[in-house]
Amino acid sequence: MHDDLIKTDICVIGAGSGGLSVAAGAVQMGAKVVLIEKGKMGGDCLNTGCVPSKALLAAAHAADTAHKASALGVAAGPVSVDFDAVMRHVHGVIAQIAPHDSVERFEKLGCTVITAEARFTGTAEVMAGGTRIAAKRFVIATGSRAAIPPIPGLDDVPFFTNETIFENRTCPDHLIVIGGGPIGLEMAQAHRQLGAKVTIVEMFTILPKDDPDLVAIARTAIEENGISLYENVKTRRVENHNGAIRVVIDRDGAEITLEGSHLLIATGRRPNVENLGLENAGVTFSPRGIEVDARLRTDNHKIFAIGDVTGGLQFTHMASYDAGIVIRNALFRLPAKVNHSAVPWVTYIDPEIAQVGLTEQDARKMHGDAIRVLRWDYGDNDRARAENRTTGFIKVITSARGRILGAGIVGHQAGELIGLWSLAISQKMKIGAIASFIAPYPTLGEISKRAAGSFYTASLFGEKTRKIVRFLLRFA
Secondary structure (H helix, E strand, O other): OOOEEEEEEEEEEOOOHHHHHHHHHHHHOOOOEEEEOOOOOOHHHHHOOHHHHHHHHHHHHHHHHHHOHHHHOOOOOOOOOOHHHHHHHHHHHHHHHHHHHOHHHHHHHOOEEEOOOEEEEEOOEEEEOOEEEEEEEEEEOOOEEEOOOOOOOHHHOOOEOOOOHHHOOOOOOEEEEEOOOHHHHHHHHHHHHOOOEEEEEOOOOOOOOOOHHHHHHHHHHHHHOOOEEEOOOEEEEEEEEOOEEEEEEEEOOEEEEEEEOEEEEOOOEEEOOOOOOHHHHOOOEEOOEEOOOOOOEOOOOOEEEOHHHHOOOOOHHHHHHHHHHHHHHHOOOOOOOOOOOOOOEEEOOOOEEEEEEOOHHHHHHHHOOOEEEEEEEHHHOHHHHHOOOOOOEEEEEEEOOOEEEEEEEEEOOHHHHHHHHHHHHHOOOEHHHHHHOOOOOOOOOHHHHHHHHHHHHHHHOOHHHHHHHHHHHOOO
């Protein structure tokens, strides 16, 4: 019996956000596309990542808003949380989006979809579920999974990762979270606002990639939520104790024992490079991911890799951006290259933290003191005052001549506000472009405009300007 053979233009391995973007774009542009996925269509983002986490946070923030409604003169009464109903909401959101990522939709678009594990058998061929696929170009988009740290005793206790926590239907009495990155903080705050006691354990400091000034506001908010936070500690071991989970940490040489009902491991991600037969395809890889050039090509230029599997920036929007680069290279033979200078990222706690471009610390390393740091507080914004959302600020980094290098925002809807700054950096705008645009009043968008306008405050209202005005007024 011979294996079936399919010859195609593009073969995409992995039906997460990046792989689906390549497949949908390529097939609608006239290419023959084979899409291979061994698990759930939609990948991590739809099933265990962005979508369920934001749905859970929406419920958690709603509960928190109800608790705080009295500050606006609204008596909400006692707030009760039906945790099982919250999780039904989470899975309902997944179900609403799933048809857009489904096998049926992609087959209707014209893709050949194979639900099986793919493995390269040569430099231009893969095997999947008894079918051989020979393609002119391959795109590896297999994503990443939760990285499990080598903590003694971890194998002997039950624990959640982002891939399993959304199946839990009972609110934990006390959730211990190991890891203070975006996933750890989001899940910690969500569970706290939904009624759980929560403790976070972090080996270094929380959100290490973000501006420390922004993180300081988030840290205060986390602690004001009633979350216990242990930073700069080492987790020594984990153990069972009469049905409870004990986490033993070391802080400055002293052991501290934490006891909780549930444990979440949120210590980063590991690229999915195993069992792909990459060695058969001439593709260089390591546990850190697949090596690619600026055009996202592997050593085998017929094979591209995008998204988390490359070990780079692990964001859904990054995988979608990578997909566009691959389509230009693979279909149109254009030498498109990735540019990460304007990639935004957001941590969706309350208050949100959003960042794009260089932080102040990175800018000083690159440009020394030849930078300007602009800042505007939420407390000086009328919309923020009206909504009692005055915690936070924006920080914008520019060159001495006003070229925008980076921006960071901590505050309400920071993730919505950061898009303007991502556009500005990608289009190489100067700060005057943001200072001169008309922002509707009253909106949080004025925060960006006011920060930009502060670049000119010293010169515009200085003595030199006053002299010029007085001189010109003589001829009025």
